[in-house]
Amino acid sequence: MYQRLNKIFVAIIAIMILFASSPFLLGLLWPRVNDVSTGTTREYPDIQPQHFKTGAVKVYDAALDVAKQLGWNVIENDREHWTISAVASTNFFRFKDDVTITISTEGDETIVNVRSRSRAGKRDLGTNARRIRRFQSELAKRL
Numbered sequence: 001m002y003q004r005l006n007k008i009f010v011a012i013i014a015i016m017i018l019f020a021s022s023p024f025l026l027g028l029l030w031p032r033v034n035d036v037s038t039g040t041t042r043e044y045p046d047i048q049p050q051h052f053k054t055g056a057v058k059v060y061d062a063a064l065d066v067a068k069q070l071g072w073n074v075i076e077n078d079r080e081h082w083t084i085s086a087v088a089s090t091n092f093f094r095f096k097d098d099v100t101i102t103i104s105t106e107g108d109e110t111i112v113n114v115r116s117r118s119r120a121g122k123r124d125l126g127t128n129a130r131r132i133r134r135f136q137s138e139l140a141k142r143l
Contacts (some may be wrong), residue, residue, distance in 0.1 A: 034118035044129050050112040050136055054143050055084065059110040060103050063141040066135060072099060088116070090117040090127055095120055097128065101135075112139065 005114060017095035038049045052059050067074055067086050076085035082103035086094050095118065102113045114135055116128035 032123050034121055034124040034128065035115070035117040036124075036132055038113045038132065041129075047129060047132055047136075047141060050139065052110045052112070052143050053071075053108060054110055056103055056110045057103050058137075059112060059143060060084075061111060063101050063103065063139055066098070066138045066142065067101065069138065070135065097124075097131070099131065099135075112136075 033041065033043050035041070036044055036047060038047050041047060044127070060079065064074065064077060064084055067084055070088070072086035072088045074084060074086045076083070076090040086099045086101075088099050089096055097119060098115075098117045100115045102115075104111045104113070114132045116131045118124045118128060
């Protein structure tokens with residue numbers, strides 16, 4: 001019986017140490033950010049604006065379709081200023097995050113910038129970066 005209690009005690013101590021060190025461990029896995037934008041978030045240098053040789057109207061329509069396909073709640077669809085504003089929810093806790101997609105042109109290229117920002121907390125555990133990468137992947141497939 002004492003051996004069993006000893007094992008339970010050791011397990012409880014291990015869980016407490018793991019829980020107490022979790023902020024440190026999370027910091028090793030994900031940067032302390034909750035706002036990620038293409039081309040400007042130094043913690044994610046790989047997340048850059050997308051460039052397409054396709055017209056802005058077609059890119060805008062595809063971006064809008066992808067946002068809807070991903071289950072985002074599109075709250076503003078401004079064709080005049082080439083912006084899409086949406087709210088995305090995290091899977092487990094259903095936290096609401098704001099997403100803004102901006103389309104611009106430069107010469108014969110259409111450029112897509114994305115910003116994903118958590119409404120709550122100081123750290124998003126990589127959610128915003130993953131969201132942008134998924135959006136970019138889906139958009140690239142369509143164009």
